[in-house]
Amino acid sequence: MNARAAARAIDALRRGWAISVHAADGVVHVMAVEGADAVTLKAFDPSGKADILVAAARGETLKLANQLAAADPDMPVLIARAPWIDGDVAAAIADPVLDLSSPLKGPFAAKPLGAPAAAKATLRLARLAGILPAFFVGSEGSSEASVDAGDIDAYDDAAHLAIATRARLPVSTSETAEIIAFRSPDEPREHVALVIGTRDDSPPVVRLHSECLTGDVLGSLKCDCGPQLHEALHRIADSRWGVLLYLRQEGRGIGLINKLRAYALQDQGFDTVDANIRLGFAIDARDFSVAARMLELLGIDEVRLLTNNPKKVEGLEQAGVKVAERLPIILAANPHNEQYLATKRDRTGHQL
Numbered sequence: 001m002n003a004r005a006a007a008r009a010i011d012a013l014r015r016g017w018a019i020s021v022h023a024a025d026g027v028v029h030v031m032a033v034e035g036a037d038a039v040t041l042k043a044f045d046p047s048g049k050a051d052i053l054v055a056a057a058r059g060e061t062l063k064l065a066n067q068l069a070a071a072d073p074d075m076p077v078l079i080a081r082a083p084w085i086d087g088d089v090a091a092a093i094a095d096p097v098l099d100l101s102s103p104l105k106g107p108f109a110a111k112p113l114g115a116p117a118a119a120k121a122t123l124r125l126a127r128l129a130g131i132l133p134a135f136f137v138g139s140e141g142s143s144e145a146s147v148d149a150g151d152i153d154a155y156d157d158a159a160h161l162a163i164a165t166r167a168r169l170p171v172s173t174s175e176t177a178e179i180i181a182f183r184s185p186d187e188p189r190e191h192v193a194l195v196i197g198t199r200d201d202s203p204p205v206v207r208l209h210s211e212c213l214t215g216d217v218l219g220s221l222k223c224d225c226g227p228q229l230h231e232a233l234h235r236i237a238d239s240r241w242g243v244l245l246y247l248r249q250e251g252r253g254i255g256l257i258n259k260l261r262a263y264a265l266q267d268q269g270f271d272t273v274d275a276n277i278r279l280g281f282a283i284d285a286r287d288f289s290v291a292a293r294m295l296e297l298l299g300i301d302e303v304r305l306l307t308n309n310p311k312k313v314e315g316l317e318q319a320g321v322k323v324a325e326r327l328p329i330i331l332a333a334n335p336h337n338e339q340y341l342a343t344k345r346d347r348t349g350h351q352l
């Protein structure tokens with residue numbers, strides 16, 4: 001397994017370059033619909049015959065299903081290219097946010113997938129690259145990067161995460177806090193831990209906070225991230241000792257731009273769960289093994305976890321961290337996040 005190959009493929013996709021994705025059942029040559037322009041598309045697909053690969057959920061909105069959907073509901077859908085599907089139509093196929101402003105014409109037709117495992121691996125790359133899960137699929141041609149399905153899993157593996165550096169960081173809740181930065185050679189996201197208080201043998205109060213640029217930095221009222229972050233720092237500072245893990249898992253792991261696309265869908269009336277599904281992503285794409293690895297590197301094997309999300313407890317325990325206690329972290333709603341919190345309670349099992 002070669003995480004470098006995945007890194008190159010992700011970089012190429014974000015630049016709009018063609019890549020090939022290999023799996024046991026074959027290979028697909030793809031270019032992200034989102035990254036393509038008239039010139040690059042012409043070079044990739046001179047005769048305008050490249051089909052379009054989309055996530056299962058997007059296929060459903062377009063009233064299409066893959067031939068293997070009965071066995072695997074997550075199986076991507078290959079849309080047959082028709083002469084009227086130009087670059088603009090392809091962009092509208094890729095991006096559900098455009099559904100209201102450019103209603104899709106259709107009818108679309110699904111084609112059998114030549115290499116289902118390679119197609120699924122391609123969609124996993126879309127999430128890692130933070131792009132829409134929609135690709136032109138060309139016939140054999142030159143590609144800028146070549147990646148194997150196994151390489152993609154290696155990229156996501158937290159095993160290579162290591163402590164890069166540490167320093168004192170006085171913060172408003174604790175003048176004696178220490179910040180510890182973590183890095184993996186495989187992928188560019190740098191996670192940090194803030195350790196507060198004096199370490200002893202008791203399990204620390206720990207908060208796993210997933211990055212939310214809009215909530216943490218801009219004071220967004222659409223979610224509860226900013227207030228939860230500050231409340232967590234206070235609760236940790238009031239305990240004997242504790243750790244805040246700041247995880248670079250923006251948008252529950254789909255990236256900032258895709259999260260903002262989910263917000264645009266929320267503007268159209270979809271809730272946070274349906275918006276993710278409509279974009280073609282999991283409801284929650286996070287993997288808490290990164291957090292577990294950070295705790296391991298800090299020498300912590302048992303925690304008192306500040307969360308309302310039972311999946312965080314499960315995720316940590318599965319990754320080998322004992323959760324001695326779950327500490328709720330409940331804050332007052334505001335008119336903009338009332339519905340978001342209700343959806344967390346009713347659809348994602350948060351104990352609110």
Ligand SMILES: Nc1nc2c(ncn2[C@@H]2O[C@H](COP(=O)(O)OP(=O)(O)OP(=O)(O)O)[C@@H](O)[C@H]2O)c(=O)[nH]1
Binds near residue numbers: 262309
């Ligand atoms: N995709 C998506 N992500 C969102 C949305 N609103 C907030 N987020 C992201 O959700 C994450 C915040 O989740 P957390 O507060 O860590 O955890 P949680 O799952 O809500 O559980 P708690 O520990 O109970 O707070 C951040 O990465 C936010 O960017 C949304 O509408 N769509």
Ligand SMILES: [Zn+2]
Binds near residue numbers: 212223224
């Ligand atoms: Zn938020």
